[in-house]
């Protein structure tokens with residue numbers, strides 16, 4: 402089955418977890434046949450609906466990765482974060498381009514507040530590194546634990562492949578022609594990816610802040626694997642009459658009405674969400690969704706998001722296929738509502754802020 406509604410377990414957290422659909426990418430790995438094509442179509446249309454309604458969904462990736470592989474990565478990150486502070490500080494962001502390397506607990510700031518996490522960021526390597534240029538330095542891989550680099554690099558290769566598969570499925574879901582897909586593919590085939598390991602100690606009880614403040618991811622697709630900690634990642638669903646059963650959850654009194662739901666980890670799946678570049682490509686048909694982390698448990702939580710981003714020099718603008726879909730649903734003439742943007746320029750503007758005191762998610 403391509404789209405699953407996972408079987409019920411007990412309690413409210415079940416409802417919260419399974420509000421988001423689970424979509425299996427397997428049909429995109431199988432040889433084409435009438436049966437496989439039908440499964441691809443149904444996976445693509447499930448992704449389309451999820452992107453339009455939530456901006457978030459679960460991807461069942463068991464066809465490309467054994468769950469133990471991802472677990473190994475969270476174990477390695479946990480070991481790294483368990484090292485003495487002075488060892489971790491040897492990989493400080495300031496050694497390089499202020500983007501690649503280790504950020505101490507509370508070093509990152511979101512919406513003006515320090516995040517209660519520490520992290521290690523790796524980016525796609527560049528041909529001629531120059532650490533005086535934002536983003537253009539070299540990655541700082543930990544030497545301890547020993548297999549860290551090798552295991553993470555192999556995950557990066559897998560996630561790059563997954564990125565292209567999901568992009569293709571999305572192109573299909575938008576009704577793109579083969580030529581249009583070729584053009585879109587050429588904007589992501591040399592992804593300026595980011596691989597991040599994050600460590601979250603529990604929030605102190607009196608803490609009024611967040612483990613990671615509310616933000617939208619700025620790129621293309623995020624694939625998140627997290628350890629089994631529950632009730633940490635929260636996703637904002639706009640509107641008070643969203644489809645899933647959200648009874649009992651508070652309505653947010655912010656600028657926009659909606660509810661925060663929990664996206665707990667599911668074995669064999671990554672949580673996938675779309676970033677702001679997909680909002681531009683889809684001319685707003687797909688919204689990149691606010692999310693945050695509130696981790697109040699007793700344990701030290703580890704997550705490893707992979708950010709599948711466009712090529713650094715990709716010019717991103719609204720896609721004709723998205724305009725066609727919007728036009729089909731509207732009586733008025735649909736126009737391009739987003740200005741084209743070169744991904745690298747957009748990214749520089751975001752992380753360039755890290756040279757000052759601002760954080761990744763501050764706008």
Ligand SMILES: O=C(O)CCC(=O)C(=O)O
Nearest residue numbers: 599618627634694704706
């Ligand atoms: O740790 C998580 O669950 C989410 C992290 C996140 O949203 C990010 O790094 O952009």
Ligand SMILES: [Fe+2]
Nearest residue numbers: 616617618692
């Ligand atoms: Fe995020």
